[in-house]
Amino acid sequence: MTKQADTLLPELRARLPDRLPPRLGVAVSGGGDSVALLLLLHEIAHNEPIRLFAATVNHDLRPEAAAEADQVAELAARLGIPHETLLWQGWDGAGNLQDQARQARYRLLTDWAQRNDIPAIALGHTADDQAETVLMRLGRASGVSGLSGMPYARDHCGVTLLRPMLGITRQSLRDYLLGLGEGWIEDPSNHDQKFDRIKAREALTALGALGISAQSLARVAENLAQAREALALYTQESARKFAKVDRGDVCIDRNGFRLLPTEIQRRLIVGIIAWIAGQGYPPRAAAVEQAMAAVGEGQTLTLAGCLLISHQDKAWFCRELNAVSTATAAPQEVWDNRWVLSGPLTAGAEVRVLGEAGLPQVPEWRALGKPRQTLLSSPAVWSGENLLAAPLADFTNGWTAEFAAYRPEFYSSLLSH
Template identity: 85%
Template sequence: MTDQAEALRSELRARLPEQLPPRLGVAVSGGGDSVALMHLLHDIAQTEQVDLFIATIDHGLRPESKAEATAVAEQAALMGIPQETLLWQGWDGTGNLQDQARQARYRLLTDWAKLNRIPAIALGHTADDQAETILMRLGRAAGVSGLSGMPYARDHNGVTLLRPMLGITRQSLRNYLSRLGQGWIEDPSNHDQKFDRIKAREALAGLGALGISAQSLARVAENLAQAREALALYTQESARKCATVDGGDVCIHRNGFRLLPLEIQRRLVVGIIAWIAGQGYPPRGAAVDQAVTAVAEGQTLTLAGCLLISRRDKAWFCRELNAVATTTAAPQEVWDKRWVLSGPQTAGAEVRALGEAGLPQVPGWRALGKPRRALLSSPAIWSGENLLAAPLADYSNGWVAEFAPQRPEFYSSLLSH
């Protein structure tokens, strides 16, 4: 192995978990970055007795895509690595193509991983990708979290996504492949000016005179990631002092909230919304600022599937009824991606929101001291139009509401959202 290959392998290995899972997925498109990742991980896997599995996404957007996936399969076969091509067939021609393709890519990859008992997937993002991401987010006036870029590891749909090459440049990977005598596929969309990422790529090429490079921006992202972690810890500590969990709702003591720095107020609001409504794109800055003001001034509003209700010295964050009004599930199944209700076997029973029809059937709900609108969106057991139980409204009748197994505890979730 050449010194260059050894240096790349060492850099990549340093960014992976200390103990690799026995089964590791690798997303390989056929481009230079992912092909280099496949070769480097192959060396590591042989040393550490790890079984690799390759997944290739065929978006079906270009006539060449099927042949490109076949080329990846042939390369993987020569290395003795199982490969599977995953076909995306979900685009109807509307909306943001790159965004929809990205979401589909992660969904296909994580579904494939879970089906094959693969706990983690390595992705081929490089320092150049990180730098381009930062430039695009600068254009959107992002804060610390946005400018910390893509993380080296994160959970998505129950699978760990690993990006061990965020400190390695695209050119160094291509130099490595050239010395191996290994070819790769160039995607023509990498030169299409209609995409913001390609505009960022060309802008980055012109910043060298200022000492701004892919590697320097990647280091900036690492520095800001450390700052983000410190702010997340401060947010968690602040939440323990001024926020309490009541069922699936979060109650903020407004006086304590007002004393927090504005940045921590914003992070706490975003974290609460993510915990209640589920991880996804966080609300935009202006909407978050509006919610922060609403908490401080005792206002009521809806935001990203959540309802904020102010009552005297408290502000309640709960699920918005409209967001779950038509959501149903069978007992023992996950409802609204966070609740599992279990109880006596009852034919025809289903989980629905308590709602306006159910709350009057709950005796003594006022004694709970919770806002009425917070209870409306809580899960309940129904048989047709008959309410059987509403565990979170203290009307259990033998039924229990528990968080879904993968749902994190609120305070710990503030360190990962």
């Protein structure tokens, strides 16, 4: 073990769960950060009952990408670690490249983990990455949650993503690799000034004269993360008082909502949207403020794949019909990343939205006392144009609708934002 490892290993281990899962994934791009992570975790695995699995995402954006993934595979083979290369295909060129690549990377990694019964994946983000994130969010006038940066751990589609190196600098990891005589791959995009992250990296260098460093900004993010957790707890307590879950929708008492501090109102709405529509970037601040006003004033609007309906002294949040109008799944498969419908074996049965065609076929939906729009976007079982069941509208016909196993309970989900 090198002198650098003696320093890095305790810091890394302290940011991992006390009890590691028996199968732990490692995302390895071939860059210095992720190569160092793989080697350090390999050291930890010598002393703890865990087995490592490595994966590399080939975004297929550069001619060298395939060869670089092969280099990672060779390193993993030398260490005796199973490795798989995950290829990103099908990008149509629309949208922000870095954002699209990031979303694809997490999707491919979590799919890989689920296929291989791997409950957690370690990622190679460093204190420098955290500092750059904080600087970029400063430029967007972010609040406490934004400036608290990336969390050390979070759930993504039932897989825990771990970032145990957020307190370790990029340079210290490279010093560790140099001490071992290990090489790494330098991605040329790390010097491309058209990307905001690279601009933030350059700005961070200039800020050194003021005593602002990657480590100091990472500590700021950690301090704000503690404040974020306190606010999240307050939000959860408020939700238990003023919000209830009704068949996958959330109903808020509008009078109670008005009593909450503005920041807690904002967090509650963002948490509801994330729970109903799925994780991802939260809605823009202006859109959240519109939703806050709509709850208070009794208005109806759409927001980030959700529909807000004001009904008497309540505000209902449900899935927006247009967001799920084309979603399909087979019975017992996950529909809209939320629901699993199970029932009698029926040839040709398909899960689709209940919609305008299905609701008139549900005899007693009004007895539920819910706004009509909340039921339109609920899942139903169809055989062609024949409605077989709509469990959330009380037309069960032997069918049930349950949340996907990886979806958190609503109130606990508020602690993860």
